[in-house]
Amino acid sequence: MNPVVEYFDDIYRGLKTATVGMRITFKHLFTKAVTIQYPTVKMKLPERARNRLYVNMDDCIGCDQCSMACPVDCISIETIKSTPEDNLGTTSTGQKKRLHVPVFDIDIAKCCYCGLCVYPCPTECIKMTDVYEFSEFDRHNLIYSFSTMTPAEVETARAKAKKMEEEAAAKKAAAAAAAKAAADAKAAAQTSAPAPQPEGSQPKPE
Amino acid sequence: MEQFLTSLIGEPLLVHVIMAAIPLLFILPYALVVIYLEMKIAAHMQDRVAYMRTGWHGTLQPIADMLKLLQKEDTVPAAADKFLFILAPYIVFIGTYAAFAALPFSPAFIGSNINIGIFYIVAISSLVVVGLLMAGWASNNKWSLFGALRSAAQIVSYEIPSAFAILGVVMLAGTMSLQELSSLQTGGITHWMILGGTLPLMKKLIVVPLMLILFLVYYISSMAEVNRTPFDIPEAESELVQGYNTEYSGMKFAIFYLAEYANLFAVSAVATVLFFGGWASPFASVMTGPFWSAFWFITKGMLFVCLNIWLRWTLPRLRVDQLMYMSWKVLTPFAFVCVLALGLVLVW
Numbered sequence: 001m002n003p004v005v006e007y008f009d010d011i012y013r014g015l016k017t018a019t020v021g022m023r024i025t026f027k028h029l030f031t032k033a034v035t036i037q038y039p040t041v042k043m044k045l046p047e048r049a050r051n052r053l054y055v056n057m058d059d060c061i062g063c064d065q066c067s068m069a070c071p072v073d074c075i076s077i078e079t080i081k082s083t084p085e086d087n088l089g090t091t092s093t094g095q096k097k098r099l100h101v102p103v104f105d106i107d108i109a110k111c112c113y114c115g116l117c118v119y120p121c122p123t124e125c126i127k128m129t130d131v132y133e134f135s136e137f138d139r140h141n142l143i144y145s146f147s148t149m150t151p152a153e154v155e156t157a158r159a160k161a162k163k164m165e166e167e168a169a170a171k172k173a174a175a176a177a178a179a180k181a182a183a184d185a186k187a188a189a190q191t192s193a194p195a196p197q198p199e200g201s202q203p204k205p206e
Numbered sequence: 207m208e209q210f211l212t213s214l215i216g217e218p219l220l221v222h223v224i225m226a227a228i229p230l231l232f233i234l235p236y237a238l239v240v241i242y243l244e245m246k247i248a249a250h251m252q253d254r255v256a257y258m259r260t261g262w263h264g265t266l267q268p269i270a271d272m273l274k275l276l277q278k279e280d281t282v283p284a285a286a287d288k289f290l291f292i293l294a295p296y297i298v299f300i301g302t303y304a305a306f307a308a309l310p311f312s313p314a315f316i317g318s319n320i321n322i323g324i325f326y327i328v329a330i331s332s333l334v335v336v337g338l339l340m341a342g343w344a345s346n347n348k349w350s351l352f353g354a355l356r357s358a359a360q361i362v363s364y365e366i367p368s369a370f371a372i373l374g375v376v377m378l379a380g381t382m383s384l385q386e387l388s389s390l391q392t393g394g395i396t397h398w399m400i401l402g403g404t405l406p407l408m409k410k411l412i413v414v415p416l417m418l419i420l421f422l423v424y425y426i427s428s429m430a431e432v433n434r435t436p437f438d439i440p441e442a443e444s445e446l447v448q449g450y451n452t453e454y455s456g457m458k459f460a461i462f463y464l465a466e467y468a469n470l471f472a473v474s475a476v477a478t479v480l481f482f483g484g485w486a487s488p489f490a491s492v493m494t495g496p497f498w499s500a501f502w503f504i505t506k507g508m509l510f511v512c513l514n515i516w517l518r519w520t521l522p523r524l525r526v527d528q529l530m531y532m533s534w535k536v537l538t539p540f541a542f543v544c545v546l547a548l549g550l551v552l553v554w
Contacts (some may be wrong), residue, residue: 032253033254037258
């Protein structure tokens with residue numbers, strides 16, 4: 001382009017584009033603002049939004065699957081076996097509860113809101129809620145304990161389980177002793193006439 | 207006004223002090239209003255809402271901001287030149303405020319009715335550059351120095367086209383007194399300088415396009431002189447932190463801020479007086495008188511301030527070379543040709 005023409009063309013386009021820009025900003029001056037006044041007005045969350053975890057302990061069977069699925073290990077669960085005479089009830093899905101759950105802690109500060117713990121739960125008791133305002137001044141307050149058992153209950157459950165285990169161990173020991181005695185008696189009876197042993201079990205000659 | 211005050215108080219010194227303080231009484235509330243307006247206009251142009259919490263739609267926010275600035279610790283960098291560092295904001299404000307002395311707020315009120323009013327304003331506004339350079343140099347900070355030097359280069363360059371544009375109006379009006387310039391433009395919108403003043407119709411047809419170009423030249427260079435976007439390279443927050451006021455905080459920063467907004471009104475008011483009738487009512491003899499005149503003056507000034515805010519939030523910042531190109535290769539020749547043509551029309 002001719003430099004003289006270009007000079008005037010530049011000026012013309014400079015002025016024109018400035019007015020174009022001014023028209024756009026003027027139009028936006030009267031369009032409705034998109035701002036949401038957050039604490040007083042809240043945005044509607046999507047249906048499957050993942051925020052704070054919640055555990056319904058009435059349904060928890062202590063299977064530990066959520067804890068295993070967690071990629072950041074923020075769920076810690078401890079369980080105590082129940083005795084046959086204890087009736088822990090059933091979950092809302094009709095499953096029988098066999099384990100006490102004295103500890104079900106979620107460190108929500110570690111949680112990455114992936115939702116992977118929700119899917120394996122057989123009773124659908126761990127789920128993501130739509131609560132997202134739970135900041136704390138002390139980080140330890142972010143460890144949520146969901147267990148409903150009192151320390152006394154935990155104590156008795158533990159004692160019972162221990163007793164049951166001991167009984168079972170004693171029974172097992174007795175059974176083992178009986179079995180051993182029977183085997184010994186059998187062996188004693190067979191020493192006079194040794195039975196032919198299978199070949200593989202004999203040490204091979206050098 | 208001066209005579210009235212003298213008859214009321216008697217003591218001439220006290221009268222002068224009161225006369226000198228009246229524009230300050232205007233500037234302080236004006237700055238609060240413009241800060242609020244600027245934030246709101248900026249926000250709405252970007253589909254936001256700006257302040258909403260302090261008072262109704264955040265109307266008390268500028269006051270809160272001001273109180274915050276007053277309470278802030280006023281630090282001076284250890285390596286700064288302490289005396290100049292402290293002096294700089296006051297020099298900038300004095301340079302700006304001195305321009306208000308010659309602004310005719312109404313036929314009844316003008317700080318000093320000197321016959322070289324506009325010349326005085328052009329001259330005294332240059333003091334601002336000294337203050338900015340002082341601030342940048344005394345801060346002992348590379349960003350500040352960069353900002354100050356850019357600001358000096360910019361203001362000095364843009365004073366030339368703006369002076370040419372003013373010269374055109376002065377030629378047309380035949381006076382440099384702003385009060386006289388305003389009274390020349392009374393008698394309706396057709397007597398305004400942008401529409402050729404009181405010239406006969408035939409000459410007006412030639413003069414109007416020239417005046418329009420001169421107005422554009424003046425308005426663009428005045429925008430550059432107050433260091434506002436698109437000419438805010440002295441501040442250029444994305445490149446230079448804050449330019450010359452990087453190291454300033456608290457009260458001194460507030461004074462820079464106040465000076466910027468006061469300067470914005472001063473150049474808008476000068477544009478009003480030069481091209482849009484000053485305090486003259488647009489409807490000939492309707493709504494005249496000292497109070498209506500003050501109303502028209504401030505309204506017109508505020509309209510140009512709003513136009514400035516509108517432009518600020520529309521246009522991006524110019525590069526340094528583009529800035530110089532605009533001043534020396536576009537505005538100056540255009541203003542020069544216009545003044546020349548205007549002179550030919552006037553002697554014809």
